[in-house]
Amino acid sequence: MIHDFGIVWDQRGLLMSGLANTALLSVIAAVVSLLLGSALTPAMMSRRRAVAGAARAFVDAMRCIPFLLFAYIVYYGLPSLGINFDNWSAGLAALMLYNTAYMAEILRGAWAAMPREPIEAGTAFGFSGVRLFRRIVLPGLVLSAGPVVGNQLIQIIKDSAFLTIIALPELTHAASSIQSRYYVPFAAFITAVALYWGLCLVVEGGVNVLRRLADARR
Amino acid sequence: MTPGDISAFAQGAVVTVALSVAGILIGLPVGLGLALIRWARVPVIGRLVALYVSILRATPLVTLLLLLFFALPNVGVPIDPYSAAILALSMNTSAFNCEIWRAALLAFPKDQLEAAMSVGMSAGLRFRRIVLPQIARASLPALVNEMSLLIKVTPVLAVVGVVDITRAAVRIGAETYEPLPPFLVAVALYAPIIYGLVSLQRFIERRQAAAEAA
Numbered sequence: 001m002i003h004d005f006g007i008v009w010d011q012r013g014l015l016m017s018g019l020a021n022t023a024l025l026s027v028i029a030a031v032v033s034l035l036l037g038s039a040l041t042p043a044m045m046s047r048r049r050a051v052a053g054a055a056r057a058f059v060d061a062m063r064c065i066p067f068l069l070f071a072y073i074v075y076y077g078l079p080s081l082g083i084n085f086d087n088w089s090a091g092l093a094a095l096m097l098y099n100t101a102y103m104a105e106i107l108r109g110a111w112a113a114m115p116r117e118p119i120e121a122g123t124a125f126g127f128s129g130v131r132l133f134r135r136i137v138l139p140g141l142v143l144s145a146g147p148v149v150g151n152q153l154i155q156i157i158k159d160s161a162f163l164t165i166i167a168l169p170e171l172t173h174a175a176s177s178i179q180s181r182y183y184v185p186f187a188a189f190i191t192a193v194a195l196y197w198g199l200c201l202v203v204e205g206g207v208n209v210l211r212r213l214a215d216a217r218r
Numbered sequence: 219m220t221p222g223d224i225s226a227f228a229q230g231a232v233v234t235v236a237l238s239v240a241g242i243l244i245g246l247p248v249g250l251g252l253a254l255i256r257w258a259r260v261p262v263i264g265r266l267v268a269l270y271v272s273i274l275r276a277t278p279l280v281t282l283l284l285l286l287f288f289a290l291p292n293v294g295v296p297i298d299p300y301s302a303a304i305l306a307l308s309m310n311t312s313a314f315n316c317e318i319w320r321a322a323l324l325a326f327p328k329d330q331l332e333a334a335m336s337v338g339m340s341a342g343l344r345f346r347r348i349v350l351p352q353i354a355r356a357s358l359p360a361l362v363n364e365m366s367l368l369i370k371v372t373p374v375l376a377v378v379g380v381v382d383i384t385r386a387a388v389r390i391g392a393e394t395y396e397p398l399p400p401f402l403v404a405v406a407l408y409a410p411i412i413y414g415l416v417s418l419q420r421f422i423e424r425r426q427a428a429a430e431a432a
Binding site (some may be wrong): 061065073157159165 | 284
């Protein structure tokens with residue numbers, strides 16, 4: 001068993017690049033889906049019913065499709081419509097689009113739960129439109145939605161492991177290839193589990209900092 | 219789609235549903251048991267459960283599944299894909315269920331326990347008659363939500379050779395060189411199940427809110 005971990009240690013370069021890819025994929029997907037989601041949220045809250053309905057339909061559809069199936073559709077299905085991807089762009093696009101729906105729903109929930117007073121006070125002080133959103137709505141939204149967004153980042157990290165099926169060289173894929181080359185399944189996968197755990201503990205630490213910040217402001 | 223494809227999808231759907239139900243049925247009581255161990259502050263074991271839950275919640279189901287499927291035979295425990303799938307699903311969901319049950323236990327009013335004790339109820343009876351009915355009610359929406367999340371990760375089980383809806387779709391796509399239609403059929407099979415659970419969760423939440431308001 002010690003010998004097995006020795007083999008994994010010798011292959012640490014492969015695991016570390018897998019970990020780096022997992023972190024990179026997750027962070028890019030989280031940032032982009034947060035941006036796209038924050039553009040989608042106003043559409044969901046729109047007074048025009050067609051706009052709100054279309055946004056709602058997209059969000060509900062994404063929430064009812066398993067991520068792995070969605071990744072398959074993007075990678076294997078879309079080429080038959082003439083849209084071709086390599087596995088990196090397909091994986092990243094799938095992660096971003098899928099989580100846009102979740103981010104939009106998280107932001108919508110936080111927005112709906114926001115107290116009316118600061119917004120009304122902002123309007124009374126002459127803020128409107130984009131400036132009202134940027135100066136009054138957004139800071140409160142970031143602080144109250146922050147912890148939930150952090151949980152979603154953990155979800156994205158775990159979803160990114162599914163991309164091993166389209167041969168994207170992330171952490172689980174690295175562990176898989178070490179196990180198939182040297183037949184050290186326990187050592188390879190338990191190391192991957194430990195690395196995922198570490199990654200999630202880092203995110204949880206960040207969420208706790210944000211939560212304390214929000215408590216201090218209240 | 220040929221009749222053979224339709225029967226492949228039907229069999230896949232049965233496998234997906236059966237594995238999900240098995241995972242849910244095992245994960246619910248195991249999660250409750252873990253939560254009770256933490257609630258009762260059992261020394262050492264309570265800490266181990268906290269560690270187990272923390273690690274399991276951070277582990278992607280694919281990674282856990284591959285670990286179980288390849289490492290268990292390596293240490294002399296032979297395991298077939300379906301048992302590995304059920305084991306991975308129940309381990310994963312039990313960790314999340316543990317946190318849901320524990321939140322309900324921590325919010326449980328202490329005075330009710332003391333009242334039950336004062337009328338001479340034993341610990342087992344206290345739990346069965348007083349605690350369980352109330353925490354089950356409080357945890358229900360979150361538990362149903364966790365069930366919908368569980369179904370959403372089941373396509374991963376195909377990785378070790380479980381022939382579920384996703385595997386059937388991949389196979390038909392590979393045979394016909396037209397991957398998109400079978401994937402859309404798979405979506406049409408998963409979506410109603412997940413949507414049904416999400417609606418059930420919203421329905422329970424609304425009914426409980428209405429009951430509280432009344």
